[in-house]
Amino acid sequence: MRRVYFDHSATTPVNPLVAEEMYKFLTGENFGNPTSQHYFGLIARRAVEEAREKVAGVISADPNEVIFTSGGTESDNMAIQGVAQTNRDRGNHIITCAVEHHAVLNTVKALGKQGFTTTILPVDHYGMVDVDQLAESITDKTILITIMHANNEVGTIMPIREIGKLAKQKGIIFHTDAVQSFGKVPFTVDELGVDLLSISGHKLYGPKGIGALYIRRGTRLRQTLFHGGAQEKLRRAGTENVPGIVGLGKAAELAGSDMEQENKKMTDLRDKLIDGVLSSFKKVRLTGHPLIRLPNHVSFCFEYIEGESMLLSLDMKGIAASSGSACTSGSLEPSHVLLAMGIPPEIAHGSLRLTLGSGNTEEDVDYFLEAIGPIVERLRSISPFSEEENFDTDAGCSECRISQSCKG
Amino acid sequence: MYSDKVMEHFTNPRNVGEIADASGIGNVGNPVCGDIMKVFIKVEDNVIVDIKFKTFGCGAAIATSSMVTEMAKGKTIKEALEISRKDVAEALDGLPPQKMHCSNLAADALHAAIEDYKSKSV
Numbered sequence: 001m002r003r004v005y006f007d008h009s010a011t012t013p014v015n016p017l018v019a020e021e022m023y024k025f026l027t028g029e030n031f032g033n034p035t036s037q038h039y040f041g042l043i044a045r046r047a048v049e050e051a052r053e054k055v056a057g058v059i060s061a062d063p064n065e066v067i068f069t070s071g072g073t074e075s076d077n078m079a080i081q082g083v084a085q086t087n088r089d090r091g092n093h094i095i096t097c098a099v100e101h102h103a104v105l106n107t108v109k110a111l112g113k114q115g116f117t118t119t120i121l122p123v124d125h126y127g128m129v130d131v132d133q134l135a136e137s138i139t140d141k142t143i144l145i146t147i148m149h150a151n152n153e154v155g156t157i158m159p160i161r162e163i164g165k166l167a168k169q170k171g172i173i174f175h176t177d178a179v180q181s182f183g184k185v186p187f188t189v190d191e192l193g194v195d196l197l198s199i200s201g202h203k204l205y206g207p208k209g210i211g212a213l214y215i216r217r218g219t220r221l222r223q224t225l226f227h228g229g230a231q232e233k234l235r236r237a238g239t240e241n242v243p244g245i246v247g248l249g250k251a252a253e254l255a256g257s258d259m260e261q262e263n264k265k266m267t268d269l270r271d272k273l274i275d276g277v278l279s280s281f282k283k284v285r286l287t288g289h290p291l292i293r294l295p296n297h298v299s300f301c302f303e304y305i306e307g308e309s310m311l312l313s314l315d316m317k318g319i320a321a322s323s324g325s326a327c328t329s330g331s332l333e334p335s336h337v338l339l340a341m342g343i344p345p346e347i348a349h350g351s352l353r354l355t356l357g358s359g360n361t362e363e364d365v366d367y368f369l370e371a372i373g374p375i376v377e378r379l380r381s382i383s384p385f386s387e388e389e390n391f392d393t394d395a396g397c398s399e400c401r402i403s404q405s406c407k408g
Numbered sequence: 409m410y411s412d413k414v415m416e417h418f419t420n421p422r423n424v425g426e427i428a429d430a431s432g433i434g435n436v437g438n439p440v441c442g443d444i445m446k447v448f449i450k451v452e453d454n455v456i457v458d459i460k461f462k463t464f465g466c467g468a469a470i471a472t473s474s475m476v477t478e479m480a481k482g483k484t485i486k487e488a489l490e491i492s493r494k495d496v497a498e499a500l501d502g503l504p505p506q507k508m509h510c511s512n513l514a515a516d517a518l519h520a521a522i523e524d525y526k527s528k529s530v
Contacts, residue, residue: 306442308466312410312418325466326442334442346439382424382470384446384462385439 001318004364008203008296008357009152009180010322014247015205015254022207022247034240035231044242051249055199055212058256060188062217067232068245071211072179074225075198076103076146078213078236079175082221083144083196084111087173091141097121097129098340099156100148104177105336108146117141126289127156127341135166145174149192150181153324153337153353154288155297157181164193173219179203179211180294183255185263195219199252201244205358206251210244262358266295269356269365273298276369281376283387287338287351296356301338304386305379306349313375319368324351411501414471421474423481425460432525434517443469447477447517451525456480456488461517468503468511472496476514485522491515 005013014022024030025047032040034048049063056063069075084094096108098120105120112118119137121129129147138145145167150157160176167174175196181187182197183204189197196219201210215221215235228237255262274286283303302310307323314321324335326349333339334348354368380386410418427448437444443465450458459481463473476496480488493515497503503512 304464306465306469309418309470312415312467316419344440345442349439349442382421382462383464384435384444385464 002367004319004367005359006354006356006364006368007320007322009353009355011202011208012205012357013359014202014207015251017254018206018247018250021250022243025243025246030242032242034242035229044240047246047249048240048242051245051252054249054253054256056214058183058252059197059214060190061214064233065189065217066212066214067235068240068248069211069213069236070209070241071202072101072177072198072200073103073211075179075200075211075213076101076175076177077107078223078225079196079198079215079221080104080107080144080146081111082224083173083175083219084116085224086220086222087143091139091143093117093119093139093141093143095119095121095134095137095142095145095147097123097147099123099127099151099153099337100146101152101177101179104146104148123340125342126292127151127154127287127337128289128292129158129163131159131162131166134163138166138170138172142170142172145172147174147176148180149176149178149187149197150185150294150297151288151337152180153335153351154299154341155180155293156288157185157292157294160187160192160194167195168193173221180297183252183259184266184294184296186259189214189216196221199248201248201251204248204251204255207244207247210241210248212248263295265358266356269360269362270295270298272362272365273354273356273368276365277372280369280373285347287341287343294355298354298356300352301343301347302350302352302376303347304350304383305376307351309379310350310352310375313379314368314371317371317375319371322353322355324353325349409504410467410471411503413499413501414468414503417471417474417500418467421461421470423460423474423477424462426462427458427460430521432521432523432528434520434522434524436517436520437465437469437513439464442466443511443513445469445473445513445517447473447514447521449480449518449521449525451485454485456483456485459518461514466507466511468507469513471500472503472512472514473517475499476518480518485525488518489522491518 032044034045052063179200195216197214199212202208226237287299307325338348430448431451434447445463448460459477461473
C-alpha cells in the first residue's frame with residue numbers, strides 16, 4: 001500500500017546521514033565517556049563540542065550557551081523551573097499563554113501550586129498572543145515570560161520579536177519553546193530577543209531522546225532538575241548521550257544548510273493542501289493563522305465528523321495524520337489549543353492536522369486530496385448532523401445521559 | 409488499538425440511516441463530548457422489525473452503534489432492553505479501556521429509543 005506520512009510535527013524519520021554519524025559513536029573507538037581523560041574520552045568530547053557548535057550555528061549563538069538535554073520536555077522544564085527557583089528572591093510571577101505545549105503549561109501550573117503566581121494569557125482566533133495584553137499583565141514580581149515560537153497544533157507563529165523587546169525593556173527573563181520552528185524557519189536568538197530557547201532532535205530528522213536548551217550568557221538559572229555530576233558545565237548532570245548529541249548536531253547542520261530551499265518546498269506543498277481542501281468541502285475551516293504559520297503545517301476542523309474516525313479512515317488508505325479530538329488526546333476534552341482559540345468543542349472534535357516533511361511530494365498531496373473526499377463524505381453520511389440539522393447545541397453535560405460515567 | 413471486529417464494523421457499519429415513521433427515537437450523548445448517537449426503531453407486535461442509526465463520534469462509537477443495531481434487530485422489546493453496554497463491547501471482541509465510557513453509548517441509545525416508543529404507545 002502507498003504510505004504517506006503527514007505527521008512530522010509528532011516526529012520525523014532520522015535522516016540516513018544523521019543515523020550514519022550516530023552509528024559511528026556507538027562502536028569502534030568512539031564509545032567513550034566525554035568526561036574521561038584518555039584517548040577514548042577525548043574522541044567523544046570532541047564530537048560533543050562539534051555538535052554543540054553546529055546547533056549554536058543555526059541560531060547564531062555562542063556554543064557555550066547551548067546545553068544538551070533529553071528533549072523538548074526536559075528543556076522546557078529546565079528553563080522554567082530553573083528560572084523560577086533561581087529567581088524566587090526577585091519575584092514569583094510567571095507569564096505564559098493558553099496554547100503552550102503541555103511541557104510548558106503543566107510546568108507553569110505545577111509552579112502555581114508551589115507559591116508562584118501565574119498568568120495564562122488567552123489567544124485570539126488564530127492562536128496568537130496579544131503583546132499589549134502581555135505587557136499589561138507584567139507586574140514588578142514578574143520573573144519569567146514563556147511563550148512558544150510556533151504552535152504545534154495549529155502552526156501559528158507567535159510575535160516573539162515584540163515580546164523579546166518588551167521582556168528586555170522590563171528586565172524579565174524570556175523563554176520560548178522553539179521545538180516546532182528550530183531548523184524550519186530562519187531566526188537567530190538575538191533577533192528573537194530570547195534568553196532561553198528549547199530545541200528537540202526528533203522533530204528535525206534527528207533521533208528521539210535528545211534536545212538542547214539555549215541559555216543566554218548571564219541568565220540567572222541554576223540547574224534544579226537533576227542532582228549529579230558536573231557535566232555540561234554543571235548545568236545538566238548525567239553522562240552525555242553522545243550518539244544522540246552527534247545526531248542532533250548533524251540534523252541541525254543539515255537543516256541549517258538547506259532551510260531556505262526546504263522552506264519554499266514546504267510552503268508550496270502546504271498551500272496546495274490548504275487550497276485543495278478548502279475548495280473541495282463545505283463546512284471546513286483552516287485553524288491557525290493562514291500566513292503567519294509554519295511552512296510545513298496544515299490544520300483544519302471538519303464540521304459534523306470526529307477526528308479519530310478521520311484518522312482511522314486515512315490510515316486505512318496509508319495516510320498518517322493526527323487530530324486534537326478528545327479520542328486522540330488521551331483525555332475526554334478536545335485540544336486545549338483549539339478551545340483556547342474559541343473553537344466550539346463539537347467542532348474541535350473534527351480537527352485534522354497534516355504536517356509535512358522533506359520526504360513528501362506533490363504526488364502525496366494529490367493522493368491525500370483524492371482520498372479525503374470519500375472519507376469525509378462517508379463519515380458525514382453516518383453523522384446525525386448536517387447543514388439542515390443544527391450542529392450547535394446548548395446541551396450541557398447535565399443533559400448527557402452518560403456524563404456521569406464519563407467523569408468517573 | 410481496536411479489534412478486527414471493531415474495524416470491520418467501523419468500515420462497513422450496518423443499518424446506517426433514519427426511519428421516517430419510527431416507533432421510537434433515542435438520542436444520547438453530546439457533541440461537546442465528541443460522541444452523539446441517534447437510534448431509530450420500528451416496532452411491530454412488540455418486536456423490533458427495523459432499526460437504523462446515525463452517529464457522530466470516533467471509531468468505537470460508530471462500531472458500537474452498528475453492533476447494537478445488529479444485536480437488537482428481530483428481538484422483542486424485553487430482550488432488547490437486556491442488551492447492555494458490556495454485551496456490545498464483548499460482541500466487538502472488546503474495546504480499549506478509555507473507550508468503555510464515552511464511546512460505548514450504543515446500548516443507552518437503544519434503550520432510549522425503546523423508552524421513547526413506550527412513552528408514545530401508552
